[in-house]
Amino acid sequence: MPNRLWHQCLEVLRDEFPAQQFNTWLRPLQSDHREGQLMLFAPNRFVMDWVHEKYLRRIEEVLKDLNGGQAPRVGMKVGSAPRESEPVVRSELVKQDTGKRIQEESGGRVTEEEKVVAATSGGNRQAQLNEYTSNGGRRPVQVEGDIKHQSFLNEGFTFDTFVEGKSNQLARAASMQVAENPGGAYNPLFLYGGVGLGKTHLMHAIGNDIVRRNPNAKVAYLRSERFVADMVKALQLNAINEFKRYYRSVDALLIDDIQFFARKERSQEEFFHTFNALLEGGQQVIVTCDRFPKEIVDMEERLKSRFGWGLTVMVEPPELETRVAILMKKAEQTNVKLSSEAAFFIAQKIRSNVRELEGALRLVIANAHFTGSEITPPFIRESLKDLLALHEKQVSIDNIQRTVAEYYKIKVADLHSKRRTRVITRPRQVAMALSKELTNHSLPEIGDAFGGRDHTTVLHACKKIVELQETDPGIREDYQNFMRLLTT
Ligand SMILES: Nc1ncnc2c1ncn2[C@@H]1O[C@H](COP(=O)(O)OP(=O)(O)OP(=O)(O)O)[C@@H](O)[C@H]1O
Numbered sequence: 001m002p003n004r005l006w007h008q009c010l011e012v013l014r015d016e017f018p019a020q021q022f023n024t025w026l027r028p029l030q031s032d033h034r035e036g037q038l039m040l041f042a043p044n045r046f047v048m049d050w051v052h053e054k055y056l057r058r059i060e061e062v063l064k065d066l067n068g069g070q071a072p073r074v075g076m077k078v079g080s081a082p083r084e085s086e087p088v089v090r091s092e093l094v095k096q097d098t099g100k101r102i103q104e105e106s107g108g109r110v111t112e113e114e115k116v117v118a119a120t121s122g123g124n125r126q127a128q129l130n131e132y133t134s135n136g137g138r139r140p141v142q143v144e145g146d147i148k149h150q151s152f153l154n155e156g157f158t159f160d161t162f163v164e165g166k167s168n169q170l171a172r173a174a175s176m177q178v179a180e181n182p183g184g185a186y187n188p189l190f191l192y193g194g195v196g197l198g199k200t201h202l203m204h205a206i207g208n209d210i211v212r213r214n215p216n217a218k219v220a221y222l223r224s225e226r227f228v229a230d231m232v233k234a235l236q237l238n239a240i241n242e243f244k245r246y247y248r249s250v251d252a253l254l255i256d257d258i259q260f261f262a263r264k265e266r267s268q269e270e271f272f273h274t275f276n277a278l279l280e281g282g283q284q285v286i287v288t289c290d291r292f293p294k295e296i297v298d299m300e301e302r303l304k305s306r307f308g309w310g311l312t313v314m315v316e317p318p319e320l321e322t323r324v325a326i327l328m329k330k331a332e333q334t335n336v337k338l339s340s341e342a343a344f345f346i347a348q349k350i351r352s353n354v355r356e357l358e359g360a361l362r363l364v365i366a367n368a369h370f371t372g373s374e375i376t377p378p379f380i381r382e383s384l385k386d387l388l389a390l391h392e393k394q395v396s397i398d399n400i401q402r403t404v405a406e407y408y409k410i411k412v413a414d415l416h417s418k419r420r421t422r423v424i425t426r427p428r429q430v431a432m433a434l435s436k437e438l439t440n441h442s443l444p445e446i447g448d449a450f451g452g453r454d455h456t457t458v459l460h461a462c463k464k465i466v467e468l469q470e471t472d473p474g475i476r477e478d479y480q481n482f483m484r485l486l487t488t
Pocket residue numbers: 157161162163164168193194195196197198199200201202257290326354355358
């Protein structure tokens with residue numbers, strides 16, 4: 001039966017919850033609606049428990065409203081929806097494979113847990129938790145040769161050296177869980193987000209922690225290009241079976257920047273089978289990417305769908321306090337005294353990503369060493385002169401207007417015009433708020449740049465956008481995208 005009801009419910013929830021929460025917990029759910037019962041399928045036990053605890057009540061309310069005041073019975077299961085009832089939803093919603101297909105592709109063994117939760121009735125939570133424990137034994141690991149794959153891990157990237165903030169809290173917590181219990185509830189773990197935000201760091205931290213807990217664990221870390229190169233070499237040398245055996249023998253496979261698999265069909269195919277074999281064997285897979293799985297272009301649907309079976313978590317750009325904390329931590333690691341005033345000054349100037357933030361700090365420290373100076377805001381301004389000039393040059397009002405117009409598919413001239421329809425005023429307000437945040441122009445200067453508007457109009461726009469970011473997940477997501485587009 002078509003899942004129109006669930007589709008409509010998702011559309012409502014999409015507007016109610018922040019994009020990260022929606023993408024992590026609600027978007028991956030599949031549904032099957034028949035005979036007055038709506039069954040929701042979660043990719044794993046953890047997601048099921050979380051949804052059950054945090055969102056189910058709201059889901060039921062929305063369904064009731066949408067269904068003319070009559071709530072369907074709602075159940076939850078770990079697994080995939082039967083094929084014929086896959087959701088007829090907007091293309092970007094996750095569409096996953098059926099249990100039947102897994103069975104065929106994984107040689108007849110279904111690995112998912114099929115325990116049903118009486119989702120509506122509150123149920124006995126302890127009993128539920130007890131029910132979810134069976135996931136098959138871990139396959140004994142055989143490793144080819146004596147290659148020490150741990151050596152690919154950067155030992156400096158640990159949980160201890162990773163600074164927690166609102167932007168990475170969930171990703172860090174999930175990563176720590178994976179390190180504690182590899183091959184367990186979050187398999188695969190899919191970490192995504194913009195460049196230089198700590199995805200690789202977290203991935204290594206997991207690998208390092210797995211090895212610390214179990215020195216015999218075989219952890220393979222590699223960037224996706226390396227997987228491709230290894231495979232090509234194996235094909236040339238007629239050694240593809242060894243290649244397969246090797247990658248299927250590890251306890252944890254960590255693949256960085258999976259987006260580079262785009263258009264590499266054979267590699268995707270090979271990875272798909274490796275991936276299945278590992279999940280089937282209870283071995284951990286961790287993947288990082290610069291975007292949400294569904295948004296990766298030129299990647300096979302079945303692979304993208306498989307990424308969503310475990311936990312998909314976004315790493316966001318760090319907010320000011322986290323940037324300050326990161327700088328303090330990095331300075332401490334290099335035994336450099338950095339006042340909070342100095343850290344704050346750098347963090348305010350460099351907003352793009354952590355890699356740039358580190359680069360700026362390195363530059364300041366090196367200059368301080370050479371000149372024997374104290375690290376003060378004027379000294380920092382001088383040391384980072386070129387870098388800041390570059391930033392200021394890049395983020396001009398012009399640039400903001402072009403980016404915003406392109407994003408919302410309107411003309412730059414519309415932003416200057418007197419037109420007051422919603423499709424124009426909202427982007428105009430967003431562009432004004434961005435100009436205030438990212439440039440040093442005054443309110444009257446910004447007003448001038450938007451067709452000679454009064455500075456109070458600019459002020460109103462800035463307030464409005466702050467307000468909307470609190471209440472409208474769509475605007476919040478747009479704004480974050482702009483910050484990323486304009487500052488990285
Ligand atoms: N929260 C954090 N605490 C401490 N250091 C961090 C944090 N986030 C990022 N870093 C540091 O920033 C640098 C860049 O991080 P990393 O290489 O993990 O980024 P990434 O998200 O994998 O980027 P890319 O997509 O370009 O590979 C690293 O040196 C890392 O240690």
